[in-house]
Amino acid sequence: MKIAFHGAARTVTGSKHLVTLNDNTQILLDCGLFQGMGEATENLNSNFGFDPSKVTHLILSHAHIDHCGLIPRLVAQGFAGHIYSTPATKDLTRILLLDSAKIQEQDAEYANKKRPEGEPEEQPLYTEEDVVKTLTLFKTIDYNTDFAISPAITVSFTDAGHIVGSAAVHLTLKEDGKSTRLTFSGDVGRYGDLLLKSPQTFSQADYIIMESTYGDSLHKDLEPIENMLFEIIQQTCMVKKGKVVIPAFSVGRTQELLYALNSLELKHKLPAVNYYVDSPLSMQATQVLKDHPEVYNNGVKEVMKTDHDPFDFKGLKFIESVEESKALNNDSRPCVIISASGMADGGRVRHHIRNTIGDHKNTILMVGYCSPGSLGGRLLAGDQSVYLFRETYQVVAEIQSIKSMSAHGDYEDLLHFLSSQRPEQVKQLFLVHGEYPVQQHFASRLNDHGFKQVMIPEHHHVFDCNI
Known part of the structure; x- marks a missing residue:
């Protein structure tokens, strides 16, 4: 098994993590839009770093646009598998992607009005038609339900407490006669949130892909x-x-x-x-x-x-x-x-x-x-x-x-989220969805809490779990 980090690597947007099994089955965790990356944004959103047509399954943690916002482009470029999410995430994703497609098309139309003569027309990242096709690929799974998406892959969701429908993703992967458990945190919410339930505990994982947006901060206000x-x-x-x-x-x-x-x-x-x-x-x-x-x-x-x-x-x-x-x-x-x-x-x-x-x-x-x-x-x-x-x-x-x-947990919330895990049994913990200096601080805290195998992958980094 290999894990490649094609987004939210040492930055907080564009969440995309590609798991490739030894039989070349590919599982994409999230497919988010890059935002606020300056001049690099357009190039990052135009080029995935992998072939969309070779992705077998897509699993979506939640509906924020930096996690779901490039799914229609993935579909337009050849992805034809199912998209798995919670029911509420599907409902939110529908309205967010339709809105995003409208913005993409309006931006392209505006740019083409201003383009110098002879330059090629600007194209939207995707269209409303691409979104409509995307929505037909969704399959929903309730929280705390083991669902076999293939004989070798079982997925379950636990409530991440971040936004309505948000989930931590838990994969059980069977290959070469052994079973491996991988958890992707998605975005972790607050314990004691104003509206939502607190993030749920989860079973022991071998590998964890963990968000770290506020890995060096505490959300402490003196008043309610x-x-x-x-x-x-x-x-x-x-x-x-x-x-x-x-x-x-x-x-x-x-x-x-x-x-x-x-x-x-x-x-x-x-x-x-x-x-x-x-x-x-x-x-x-x-x-x-x-x-x-x-x-x-x-x-x-x-x-x-x-x-x-x-x-x-x-x-x-x-x-x-x-x-x-x-x-x-x-x-x-x-x-x-x-x-x-x-x-x-x-x-x-x-x-x-x-x-x-x-x-x-x-x-x-x-x-x-x-x-x-x-x-x-x-x-x-x-x-x-x-x-x-x-x-x-x-x-x-x-x-x-x-x-x-903030809907993101601070470092105490993130550590609480991991408290159900025995650190010595986690073979590798990857920090994603965070600014690099913040991730370095959080990695140090994790080390202090017994998680000794912590990695902060760079964009397009590939980790081979077989080595």
Whole structure:
């Protein structure tokens, strides 16, 4: 057996890990889009580093676009096997990939309008037609169910607690008369998450592919999330009469924010302003979460005994049309705007930031991971000016963050996730989905906890488990 790392290797996007058995059966774990990699992004997304037509099976850990976003391109280039995921992941993947295809096609159309005469037309990474074909290949597997995808390969999912439907993937591989167990963590969520169940324990693995996004961080805030939201909204909207703009991913973070704001209303503490979710995708993702109550933790289930919809409250409005979105920028009244993307590197939120960044009355509130080069990352780093829509803007608005709202576990959560394992029985632990300096810190912690065989693979690195 060999494992090749074709994405999320010493970086946090583009998750793709290819397991090749001795009989040349190929199992691809995730097939994600690279994001925020500067000039290298286009090339990374255009070239897999392997032949899609030779991949036998695809197993998807969850629906975030950096884990599923290149599946339609894989299909367009020859992959014809099944795609295995949890039911909720399939539902989320459908809306995210259709949205992504629309963006790909619009971007290509815009680029072709601007291209110099004689240059070849730019093509989208994939089309809506490719997505429709992709969706026919899905097969869903419930959590904690052993499913044989071939006589030699059994897969099971345990809840990873990251987003609705997210799973750690566990493979039992039979070859050459022996059985090997490989676990891929996907993205690991928080223990004690606001909405979701905590990550589940899992059986002993021989090999582990482990995410490490926050391998050197602790998500410790002094106050509960809803209290921090109350203080920021109260000070900005009610005292300074400004706006709070919150860049938030459509899947996961937006729903957590809605739940926390709903909790404030239940306690009669919600500031009386308008709350806008300016993202059609967020509305669809919220509905998927409502359709899968099996992922809720006991706290949410308790709330639902008296509040049938914990994601709705007075003053909330979902914005769909571009016209409505633009109208928010012309409305000077205090309000809260939640809009994608979470790193503020694309989407409608950039327009809202441009409209509010130059006024000290306003607050831009970051609530999740931002890569250092993203607009959100630069704001968190304290940059005094930022480049937006080909213009430089001075950062006058207040920049705040709520660290504990990350859907990724911190290093204590990651170590907790691994606590069911006997370190001496793990032949090799691979760290993926993290920035290299962070991974080096986490590798040192793992060594201290008994995991002596830790590797941080580079892009396209191939590890031979037979040696």
